[in-house]
Amino acid sequence: MKPFLFLPVLLFLIPALGTEYALAPPKSDLVGTWKLISAIDTTDKGQIVRNVYGLNPTGFLTYTADGRMMAIITDGGRKPLSVPDRVSAPAGERAEAFATSVAYGGRYTLDGDKVIHHVEVATMQNVVGTVLTKSRFSVFQSRFGESHCWLSHLPFFT
Amino acid sequence: MKKAFLLTLVTLGAAFPSISIAQSKNDLVGTWKLLSVSYVMDNGQTNKEPYGPHPTGFITYTADDRMMATIAFDGRKPLSVNDFITAPAEERAQAFSTFVAYAGRYTFTGDKVVHHVEVSSLQNLVHTDQVRLVTLKGDRLSLRMPSSPVGGVSHDAELVFERIKEEPAR
Numbered sequence: 001m002k003p004f005l006f007l008p009v010l011l012f013l014i015p016a017l018g019t020e021y022a023l024a025p026p027k028s029d030l031v032g033t034w035k036l037i038s039a040i041d042t043t044d045k046g047q048i049v050r051n052v053y054g055l056n057p058t059g060f061l062t063y064t065a066d067g068r069m070m071a072i073i074t075d076g077g078r079k080p081l082s083v084p085d086r087v088s089a090p091a092g093e094r095a096e097a098f099a100t101s102v103a104y105g106g107r108y109t110l111d112g113d114k115v116i117h118h119v120e121v122a123t124m125q126n127v128v129g130t131v132l133t134k135s136r137f138s139v140f141q142s143r144f145g146e147s148h149c150w151l152s153h154l155p156f157f158t
Numbered sequence: 159m160k161k162a163f164l165l166t167l168v169t170l171g172a173a174f175p176s177i178s179i180a181q182s183k184n185d186l187v188g189t190w191k192l193l194s195v196s197y198v199m200d201n202g203q204t205n206k207e208p209y210g211p212h213p214t215g216f217i218t219y220t221a222d223d224r225m226m227a228t229i230a231f232d233g234r235k236p237l238s239v240n241d242f243i244t245a246p247a248e249e250r251a252q253a254f255s256t257f258v259a260y261a262g263r264y265t266f267t268g269d270k271v272v273h274h275v276e277v278s279s280l281q282n283l284v285h286t287d288q289v290r291l292v293t294l295k296g297d298r299l300s301l302r303m304p305s306s307p308v309g310g311v312s313h314d315a316e317l318v319f320e321r322i323k324e325e326p327a328r
Contacts, residue, residue, distance in 0.1 A: 032220070032222070033220055033222070033224040033226075058276065058277040058284075059277065060224070060226060060261045060276070060277060062218055062220060062224065062226050062261075064188070064189055064218060064220065066188070066189065066322070066323070068189040068216070068218060068322065070216060070218055070226045070228055070261075072226060072228070072259050072260070072261050072277055072278075072279075073277075074277050074278070074279070074281070078281045079281060080281045080282040080284075081280065081281065081282055084280070084282040086254060086255050086257075086258065086279070086280050087255045091247065091248065091251040092247065092251075094250070094251035094254040094255060095247035095248070095250035095251040095254065096250075097254050097279070097280070097281065098242060098250040098251065098253055098254035098279075099242055099243045099250055101259070101279045102242060103228050103257075103259035103279060104228065105216045105218075105226075105228045120214065120216070121214045121215060121216060121228050121229070121230050122228075122230070123228075123242065123253065123257050123259065123279065124236075124237060124240075124242045124253070125230070125234045125235060125236045125237065125253065126236040126237055126240050128214075128230075
């Protein structure tokens with residue numbers, strides 16, 4: 001189970017090699033583009049589900065200095081459509097492609113140890129106009145339980 | 159004679175600053191909101207609203223050469239099941255056809271921008287270079303994409319964006 005709501009979750013700042021922040025970081029720490037390293041889900045029964053987006057998922061999360069954010073994640077091992085066209089490809093392939101990718105964008109604000117995504121556009125229309133609140137410490141309650149993603153800042157990984 | 163030539167150059171430069179000053183990457187950096195999409199088909203017909211009258215979309219270019227874009231058609235409906243995996247297949251297929259997102263590096267050469275795609279809702283785009291012809295006028299950005307096949311019909315597409323000026327996050 002891969003709940004949409006936990007996708008763009010917050011970050012674990014790998015560059016500092018394990019250094020955690022006791023308080024919400026200044027905005028400048030957040031601004032930039034982050035590459036997804038791994039995504040882990042914790043169910044409401046406390047079970048840890050690893051590789052939520054399959055092995056080697058691909059994902060990026062961008063925060064800009066002027067308060068905008070955008071995120072996209074696709075499952076590892078995703079196949080190209082047999083017809084390279086999002087409209088005329090077979091419906092079964094499109095349905096599968098939809099279930100293996102998430103993306104959204106909007107404004108973001110900071111509130112203590114949380115970053116709040118004010119969603120304006122999303123693959124899943126249901127979350128447009130909603131507010132997604134993510135814990136600074138990369139763990140938060142989703143409807144399936146606690147979830148988090150680990151992301152690293154790109155300059156440290158390229 | 160030489161003086162006159164120089165004078166002409168300077169005058170031209172003052173009158174048409176866009177001629178003398180090439181568009182720099184800084185002009186592109188920021189977040190842009192989609193205003194309109196239009197297609198010109200191979201047969202000359204135009205489609206002014208291929209994504210519906212009011213599509214929603216954003217494209218962000220960062221100073222460190224990354225880009226990300228998300229675009230949704232107008233009139234998209236929420237899934238009947240609030241879950242992008244277990245929702246009915248036909249709803250997922252429809253939702254997929256009415257959304258485009260991708261991200262990667264970009265290079266900007268003044269009149270065109272190349273998106274080096276690293277992740278995309280449409281997997282076929284991953285590891286491709288998407289070339290867009292750029293026109294920048296103040297807060298307006300036009301991206302033109304020659305001959306892209308969507309729905310089995312080849313067309314030229316133009317996307318027009320407006321720069322977003324947001325209050326900084328607090």
